[in-house]
Amino acid sequence: xxxxxxPFRRRFIRKASLGAAASLALPGIVSAAxxxxxxxxxxxxxxxxILFQGDSITDAGRKHDEANPNSSSALGGGYAFMAGSELxxxxxxxxxxxxxxxxxxxxxxxxxxxxxxxCLALKPNVLSVMIGVNDFWHTLTNNYTGTVDVxxxxxxxxxxxxxxxxxxxxxxxxxxxxxxxxxxVDDKWYPTFDAYRRAAKELAAxxxxxxxxxxxxxxxxxxxxxxxxxxxxxxxxxxxxSQLMAHAWLAAVK
Amino acid sequence: xxxxxxPFRRRFIRKASLGAAASLALPGIVSAAxxxxxxxxxxxxxxxxILFQGDSITDAGRKHDEANPNSSSALGGGYAFMAGSELxxxxxxxxxxxxxxxxxxxxxxxxxxxxxxxCLALKPNVLSVMIGVNDFWHTLTNNYTGTVDVxxxxxxxxxxxxxxxxxxxxxxxxxxxxxxxxxxVDDKWYPTFDAYRRAAKELAAxxxxxxxxxxxxxxxxxxxxxxxxxxxxxxxxxxxxSQLMAHAWLAAVK
Numbered sequence: 001x002x003x004x005x006x007p008f009r010r011r012f013i014r015k016a017s018l019g020a021a022a023s024l025a026l027p028g029i030v031s032a033a034x035x036x037x038x039x040x041x042x043x044x045x046x047x048x049x050i051l052f053q054g055d056s057i058t059d060a061g062r063k064h065d066e067a068n069p070n071s072s073s074a075l076g077g078g079y080a081f082m083a084g085s086e087l088x089x090x091x092x093x094x095x096x097x098x099x100x101x102x103x104x105x106x107x108x109x110x111x112x113x114x115x116x117x118x119c120l121a122l123k124p125n126v127l128s129v130m131i132g133v134n135d136f137w138h139t140l141t142n143n144y145t146g147t148v149d150v151x152x153x154x155x156x157x158x159x160x161x162x163x164x165x166x167x168x169x170x171x172x173x174x175x176x177x178x179x180x181x182x183x184x185v186d187d188k189w190y191p192t193f194d195a196y197r198r199a200a201k202e203l204a205a206x207x208x209x210x211x212x213x214x215x216x217x218x219x220x221x222x223x224x225x226x227x228x229x230x231x232x233x234x235x236x237x238x239x240x241x242s243q244l245m246a247h248a249w250l251a252a253v254k
Numbered sequence: 255x256x257x258x259x260x261p262f263r264r265r266f267i268r269k270a271s272l273g274a275a276a277s278l279a280l281p282g283i284v285s286a287a288x289x290x291x292x293x294x295x296x297x298x299x300x301x302x303x304i305l306f307q308g309d310s311i312t313d314a315g316r317k318h319d320e321a322n323p324n325s326s327s328a329l330g331g332g333y334a335f336m337a338g339s340e341l342x343x344x345x346x347x348x349x350x351x352x353x354x355x356x357x358x359x360x361x362x363x364x365x366x367x368x369x370x371x372x373c374l375a376l377k378p379n380v381l382s383v384m385i386g387v388n389d390f391w392h393t394l395t396n397n398y399t400g401t402v403d404v405x406x407x408x409x410x411x412x413x414x415x416x417x418x419x420x421x422x423x424x425x426x427x428x429x430x431x432x433x434x435x436x437x438x439v440d441d442k443w444y445p446t447f448d449a450y451r452r453a454a455k456e457l458a459a460x461x462x463x464x465x466x467x468x469x470x471x472x473x474x475x476x477x478x479x480x481x482x483x484x485x486x487x488x489x490x491x492x493x494x495x496s497q498l499m500a501h502a503w504l505a506a507v508k
Contacts, residue, residue, distance in 0.1 A: 026344055061327065070493050072331030073315065081331070082339060089497035090280055092479035098493075225346035239324050239352075243343035 026244070029220040030251050037213035040204070041254045042126065042170040049097045050087065051124035052080035053111060054131050054174065057236060057245075058102025069097035076100055078237065080128075082246035087253075099124070107135045107146065108154040115158065120165050127162060128249065130174030130212075131155065132196045133235055140188060148192070152199040159207045171209035172252055174245075175200050177218050178234055179227040185234030210252040217248045283474040284501050291467035294458070295508045296380060296424040303351045304341065305378035306334035307365060308385050308428065311490060311499075312356025323351035330354055332491065334382075336500035341507075353378070361389045361400065362408040369412065374419050381416060382503065384428030384466075385409065386450045387489055394442060402446070406453040413461045425463035426506055428499075429454050431472050432488055433481040439488030464506040471502045 044050075049069070052058050060078025068074060070088060075081035075098065084098035101118040103110070108131050111118075119127065135151040138144035163169060176196050178185045197215055204211035221230050221244055230241035237245055298304075303323070306312050314332025322328060324342060329335035329352065338352035355372040357364070362385050365372075373381065389405040392398035417423060430450050432439045451469055458465035475484050475498055484495035491499055 026346065072493055072496070075331075075493070077326030077329075077331070077335070082336070085336060085493050085497040085500075088492075088494035089501065092280060092475070092483060092494060221346070229346060238342075239326055239329070239339050240342035240346060242326070243339040246339075247343065 026221075026224060026247075029224065030217060030244075030247050033213045033216040033220055033248065034251055037201075037211065037216055039211040039213050039252065040209065041252050042172060042210045043254045044087070044091055044094060044096070045125065046094045047096075048094065048125040048170075049123060050084065050099070050126040051119060051122055051128065052084070052098075052100040052102060053119060053127065053129045054102040055106040055134050056102070056104035057133070058100060058130055059104045060100075060102070060242070062100050062102070064103075069099050074100060076102070078242045079245035079249060082243055083249040086246065086250055102130075105134060106131065107138065107144070108132065108151055108158065109146070112154060112158050115161070119162065123166065124169065125166075126170045126172065127166075128172040128174065129155075129159075130176070130214075132176030132200055133178060136176075136189070136193050136196050137184070137235070148195040148199055151196055152203065155199070155203055156206070159203060159209070163207065171204075171207055172212065172249070173200055173204035173207075173209045174212045174249070175214045175216075177215040179218055179222065179231050180234070182227050182231060182234035212245075212248050212252050214245060214248060217244060280475075280478060280498070280501075283478065284471060284498075284505050287467045287470040287474055287502065288505055291455075291465065291470055293465040293467050293506065294463065295506050296426060296464045297508045298341070298345055298348060298350070299379065300348045301350075302348065302379040302424075303377060304338065304353070304380040305373060305376055305382065306338070306352075306354040306356060307373060307381065307383045308356040309360040309388050310356070310358035311387070312354060312384055313358045314354075314356070314496070316354050316356070318357075323353050328354060330356070332496045333499035333503060336497055337503040340500065340504055356384075359388060360385065361392065361398070362386065362405055362412065363400070366408060366412050369415070373416065377420065378423065379420075380424045380426065381420075382426040382428060383409075383413075384430070384468075386430030386454055387432065390430075390443070390447045390450050391438070391489070402449040402453055405450055406457065409454070409457055410460070413457060413463070417461065425458075425461055426466065426503070427454055427458035427461075427463045428466045428503070429468045429470075431469040433472055433476070433485050434488070436481050436485060436488035466499075466502050466506050468499060468502060471498060 058080050060076035062076030063073040066074035075084050080100040087096055099122055135146055201211055231237050312334050314330035316330030317327040320328035329338050334354040341350055353376055389400055455465055485491050
C-alpha cells in the first residue's frame with residue numbers, strides 16, 4: 001500500500017514500510033477527495049435532528065419498524081449507523097437525534113412518494129440524501145425508463161420542497177458511485193452513469209448543500225486495496241467500504 | 255461540557271465555547287484513561303484473525319447463525335462491530351478477518367464451555383475478551399453463587415489454555431464496568447463489583463494482555479455527558495457508549 005498524496009509522507013512511508021506502517025494512507029484519501037472536489041461542509045448545532053435518506057446503501061438492513069432515534073437496529077449496519085454513532089460520541093454535548101429512513105431499491109421518485117412521513121414529519125435540521133444509483137441501474141435490469149433528466153428534475157424538486165417546508169435545513173448530498181469492473185458494474189454503465197453523478201453534484205451546489213464525493217473517495221481507496229475490498233458487487237459497500245463512507249460523511253461536518 | 259485534562263486546552267475551550275466547540279474533549283477522555291491506568295497495547299500484523307468474545311455487551315444483537323468474518327450482521331450493533339469496521343478500514347492492507355462470538359448472559363464459565371468451537375477453532379491471532387459483569391450481577395438477580403475467586407480462577411484457566419493452544423496469540427482484556435446510580439446499578443453492587451474489575455486487570459497483567467480500562471473511560475465520559483447518555487441501564491452501552499468503547503478498544507492497538 002502506498003501513500004499517494006504527500007511527497008513527504010510518501011518518503012516516510014517508504015522508510016517505515018520496512019517494518020509495519022502504511023495504514024496512515026486512509027484518512028489521507030478522504031481529505032484528498034474533498035480537496036479535489038472542493039465539496040462544501042455543514043456545521044452541527046445543539047438539538048440537531050439528523051436524517052439519513054437513500055436506497056439500500058443507506059438502508060443497510062435496518063429494522064424498518066423501529067421508530068426511535070439513536071437506535072442501533074433502526075440505523076442498520078452501514079455508513080449511516082457508523083457516521084451516526086460517531087456523531088453521538090463526538091458531539092455528546094449536543095443532544096443529537098439520528099434517524100435512518102433509507103429503503104432498498106429506492107429511486108428518487110420513490111423518496112418523493114414517502115417524503116411527508118419519512119422526512120418532513122421528523123423535522124430534520126440536517127438531511128443527508130444519497131440517491132441515484134438505482135435511477136440508472138434499474139434502466140439496465142428492471143425496465144425502468146427514467147432518464148438522467150428525470151432524476152435531476154425530481155431531485156431538484158424534492159430538495160426545493162424540503163427547503164420550503166423546513167427553512168434553514170442543512171443539506172448533505174452523497175454522490176452516487178459505482179466501481180467499474182466489479183460484478184454488477186460493466187461497460188454498459190458508461191458514460192451514462194457519470195451524468196447522474198454530475199447531476200447530484202450540480203444540484204448540491206445549486207441548493208447550497210454539502211457534497212460527499214463518494215466516487216472520488218472509492219476511486220482513491222482502490223489505490224490502497226482492490227476495489228472488491230471496498231464493494232463486493234461494485235455498488236454496495238463492504239464493511240470496510242461502509243466505514244470509508246462514514247469517514248467521508250463525517251468529513252462534511254466542519 | 256468541559257475539557258478536563260489539559261490546562262492549556264481548557265483555556266482554549268473556555269474561549270471557544272462562546273461559539274460552538276468542546277467536542278474535542280472525547281478523544282481526550284480515552285487517552286487520559288489509558289494514561290491513568292498504564293494499560294498495555296498490541297500490534298496488528300498482516301492476515302491477523304481478530305475475535306471478540308464476551309457477553310451481551312459484545313453480542314449486541316449479532317446474528318448467531320452467520321459464520322462469515324467481516325459481516326455486518328455477524329458482528330452485531332455494538333463496539334465489536336464499530337471497532338472491527340474501523341480496523342478493516344484503517345488497515346486495508348492487512349487482510350484482517352474479524353469475528354464476534356459474544357453471547358448475551360454469559361459468565362466466564364459459559365465462555366469456557368463453548369471455547370473449542372467459538373474460539374480455538376477460529377484460530378484467532380488477536381483475542382479480545384470482555385467478561386465479568388454477569389459473574390457478579392447474576393448473584394443479585396439469578397441466584398448465581400459464583401464468587402470473584404471463581405471468576406478469577408476460571409478466567410485465568412481460560413486465558414492459560416488459550417495461550418497454550420494458540421502460542422503467540424495477542425490478548426486484549428476489556429474491564430467489566432458499571433455506571434453507579436443508573437437503573438440496574440445500585441449500592442448493592444459495591445464494593446463487591448470492584449473486585450471483579452481488579453481481577454480482570456490483574457489477569458491482563460499476568461497474561462501479558464492489553465487492558466481496556468472501560469470503567470475509567472465511562473467514569474470520565476460522565477463528565478462530558480450524563481452517565482445515562484452512555485449507558486441506558488448502567489451496564490449496556492447506548493450507541494454513543496458503544497462508540498466510546500470502540501474508540502477505547504482501538505486505542506489498545508499501537
